[in-house]
Amino acid sequence: MEGKLGSPVRRLPYLAGRFWRRRAAFWGGALCVGAVSVLFARASDGAENMFFHFSHRFWLLPLIITPLGFVFCAWAAGSVFPGSQGSGIPQAIAARELPRGVARRRLLSVRMCFAKIGLTVVGLMCGASVGREGPTVQVGAAIMLQVARLRGLQNERGLILAGSAAGIAAAFNAPLAGVVFAIEEMSRSFEVKTNGIVLTTVIIGGLVSLGLTGNYTYFGTSNAAVYGMNGWVLTAFCGSAGGLLGGLFSRLMLDITTWAKGWIAGNPRVRKFIYPLICGVLVALIGIFTQGDSFGTGYQTARAAVEGVTPHWYFWPAKFATTLITAVSGIPGGIFAPSLSVGAGLGAWIAGAGGSATSVGALLGMAGYFAGVVQAPMTAFVIILEMTGNTASVIPLMVAAMLGLGASRLVCPRPLYHELAHGFLPQHKGGLRQPSREERRAEKPVSQAAAE
Template identity: 85%
Template structure:
């Protein structure tokens, strides 16, 4: 009985530490979002005055970010989601902390912001996952919390929820993409972290829908034909993106290894030059996240026909350049442009096509259909189109697997695990205590 007050005190200290970590995830996610949005606005403002500026700052920015990620902050490359997946599979110790260190957390934020400042086609949502996972892992280490894997999952989910202001999407993302299983104990941590992080985000930014609002709905047979076209075409294109990203990244690593001192510098510089050229030809449409164009499409304003192929190319080139940055927002913008284009060709509303295209393409890229349709429904506030969006996402998954049978994020996570000589466990495997 004498030890009960001490035990209760220890339990409450751990709870307060956990809650504090969730608050930190929400706050840092909001600050990251504001910094990223500000950087993108600065780039567009500067290039509006000086149209040729991207030919200078974009390749130099790519060069700096890729060099820093490879030489100074190894592990900060790319999205951040594969790092979080890999960290959950690693045993407790140095290897896990190396992928989710405070140093990498700051580097991820800083280099992603620099990427947007130079016009890279990146998003902040994937990096926010790595940041959220890092914060919760550090809380576990400092306060002696045992379930590190569960806390990494919780931080990842809260990062997605705060990035998109979509709490349900955060929970579904954690279950479907990060863990690929349902575990009652771990999902309690996920729900609590998402709720607390979401409340912080709401308090700082207010309630809003990420892509505005849409009341588009399928009406008649023509609407279902559009659903089938958008879902299937989006999935094929999304699968092609994932396949090209994996294959070209592997080729680039091999090519650069032949003469690393020179080629590790010239390769990202050339990637940046290509992105700059495409951006100038498209009058700036393909730079940045593509958020404004995608939001306009969801609200009924169709983008130019060349938007989605240009955005596809710039996102692919950026993704294989080796610089930090996510593909969530750019992928959604590609899908919105594709869907709006298909809808316009068939005489349908751009708004409905944009939603269906986003569902098909995004599900094709990440091969996580539930995450795709929950994110899109939450971000548009349109529950009236729920069934068509679900159908498009499932069609996207099916057609994507014809082109790319391996899920992108889990395949990329293998690369980080192979550095530690550990094989990724099959999806659906249960977590071991760690």
């Protein structure tokens, strides 16, 4: 009988010591993602607070430290730590599509983790309009890939996806948003064998975040709701306008990035310093003009708008400009938080012009603009729901996000992160390479690999 059914360990993999060793490594990786995400968040907040403290005391200081900071970060990202530029989400997407090997490990190495965290913190310390959420995705993916390498787990693609989802969940204290982000943006498909990996990693990373920071909503609590025909008109305006502006951001970012690469390539020794210097000067000048509102993540202004405080009329166009300039400068840093602040400012301005509540407009503007930038409407409204604890505006937020997606595609038909990922896949310029059937078959689930 045993000859037909196999050994007890074969029939019951939970009896195998290797199973538990690999499973413990997997759980340990998820714990590390949560802990590193929290430490990264605290370092980022401290760096941003330090910049505002000194820039308020010496109002011309940004004209010095912001350009110099941009030059240093761009040089370090381009010459010392290539692959650390920008958000980090395109790198994680590209790593999933690359075959197992050196190229994947280079994008998600331990060295890259330290570079991404350190340079993003330096950027915030210099007033750059960046967020930590995108870099946290790359860091989370890198941690889980290292777990796969150290313990011989075969499903690297699934673990990269899980680490990315846990990074979003821990960054925003939004576990559901992490799962939705993994499905909608990172993979554009969801394999059955990865669902347990993603959910487990998000749960463990989220528990670590809760234990270290407590249960909180990123933008506070909002009970704003859409009422009557005026509310639905506001929803339509915020969703459509936000989507058009978000699509414009993505289109400009892709076009300027392409142009800048060609321009710098013509004279790299000079232009790779001049270009980020110009970007830093522009960000500093706009920040001084707006009395500091456009520096950093924009979190405080966005949170105030969600709570009903109307920002200055110039906030959203200034924040749009500084975020775009920072994003194309080549320094590491994400666009999640700055994009949400642009959307909040735009929505609050539209609501004020129409005589509606600022808080409602801010929520709808965030949904429309964010969906327009990343072209991921499910992620947009789920993140906003979890970040504000608002369950009274579920349908309006969905509508605003879908309108934002449709309007964005009129301006920029190409999804931003997937287009940027092409830059890390030079051998597949026609599009992201889909793994072959043999590669998918070789990458077994964690539970199956652990039993062997």
